[in-house]
Amino acid sequence: MFTTATLSATHSLQYIITAVTPGINSPEYIEVGLLDGEPFVYYDSKIKKMIPKTEWIKNNEDEDCWDAETQTNQATQEIFKANIATAMSRFNQTEGVHTVQAMYGCELHDDGTTTGYRQEGYDGEDFISLDLNTLTWTAANDKAVITKNKWEATGTNAHQWKGYLENTCIEWLQKYVSYSRDTLERKDPPEVTLFQKDSSSPVVCHATGFFPKGVAIFWQKNGEDLRENVELTETLPNQDGTYQKRSILTVSPEDLNKNKYSCVVHHSGLEKDLVLAFQPVNVGAILAVLLLVLVGCAAFLIWRKKKKNGKGCRRQMGSPNEQLQWGLVY
Incomplete structure (x- = not known):
């Protein structure tokens, strides 16, 4: 889609x-x-x-x-x-x-x-x-x-x-x-959380723990794509090799109560788009997303060890004499 x-x-x-x-x-x-x-x-x-x-x-x-x-x-x-x-x-x-x-x-x-x-x-x-x-x-x-x-x-x-x-x-x-x-070719799906600091604050859709880096986050209002009053932040790396990103929706409390707002996340690690409907302010959700951010910044992924195979080494420019020929000297 x-x-x-x-x-x-x-x-x-x-x-x-x-x-x-x-x-x-x-x-x-x-x-x-x-x-x-x-x-x-x-x-x-x-x-x-x-x-x-x-x-x-x-x-x-x-x-x-x-x-x-x-x-x-x-x-x-x-x-x-x-x-x-x-x-x-x-x-x-x-x-x-x-x-x-x-x-x-x-x-x-x-x-x-x-x-x-x-x-x-x-x-x-x-x-x-x-x-x-x-x-x-x-x-x-x-x-x-x-x-x-x-x-x-x-x-x-x-x-x-x-x-x-x-x-x-x-x-x-x-x-x-x-x-x-x-x-590089693994596909880790995102964990997504919706939260709002208080009833007059923007609604935040936070995705974290996903790999590869490519992800799309957008909003829907009553089932229709919404492009206005939306801020999409930069995709940031976590220390474990995964990524995090958030989309921020600015909307009035009255509009939130009268309409159904949902965050939609598209990622190659998901079988289908993840649709998360906004719910009333939930302090637990705020704490949960903060915990996810802390975990993403502090955890280290332990990769499966491979035996060294001595398959050679990149020599991009060679010896100093070769570098003179390659046009590195002004």
């Missing part, structure tokens, strides 16, 4: 790198790897090592992998440090806090098609990006044209990135989805 794009079977693998000028109370270099939008590996210049963020990656890679990833990031960190200095010089900047960010990755859609991207930014603005169709680099401003010309001098780095994004990245995406299948 109700579908949204967020319920698609698309899988994604993405890496985000952030480098910042020294002197502030944060790491000067951070890399985060995300599978389907959820962090699974992490490195920063303070801890100086790549670490797993999920049990499924920890149980499928050995120490050699983490050592190799650590070495790669340590080398890349120096290149990004130099890139900040280069960008500052081009923009005639001698002080202040400045950042260089890179984002690249690939997506595997449910129809079998794939997409990939590679882009960089400076101080929160676009700087340069790869056009996979033309194998050229698009400069977002005149300062980035120097980098564009440098990276296009031989054309080698664009072809290398195309090979990585359309082949290697997809292969690792499929491996990671396989590793994490029990986690």
Whole structure:
């Protein structure tokens, strides 16, 4: 009855790198790897090592992998440090806090098609990006044209990135989805509670404990979909790997008493849409939903342990010499 794009079977693998000028109370270099939008590996210049963020990656890679990833990031960190200095010089900047960010990755859609991207930014603005169709680099401003010309001098780095994004990245995406299948492809239905602080307060429909992230929450008035005076909050993660979301309906006490209001929740973990009719103020329900939130924030899901199989390690950019060829240096 109700579908949204967020319920698609698309899988994604993405890496985000952030480098910042020294002197502030944060790491000067951070890399985060995300599978389907959820962090699974992490490195920063303070801890100086790549670490797993999920049990499924920890149980499928050995120490050699983490050592190799650590070495790669340590080398890349120096290149990004130099890139900040280069960008500052081009923009005639001698002080202040400045950042260089890179984002690249690939997506595997449910129809079998794939997409990939590679882009960089400076101080929160676009700087340069790869056009996979033309194998050229698009400069977002005149300062980035120097980098564009440098990276296009031989054309080698664009072809290398195309090979990585359309082949290697997809292969690792499929491996990671396989590793994490029990986690990512499980379907946990939401627990839904309706509550109201008092008779003059908005009515809240709170869903929690669901996975995957895609969920639709909407209201009905006397059996008809209601779109007015409804606020839908952001979907938030629980510490156990599930999610929570709420929809808030603002309605007068008189209208509540004269009409039948229901909250409808659509999720892939439900056999059919869950319809919960509003009932008069119930203090017990308020306490129950607060307890659910606390449990969601405090509990940890214990994943089934898997034997480490040493199936290899992602090497996204290779050695420092290879990185020079891949077009990482401004």
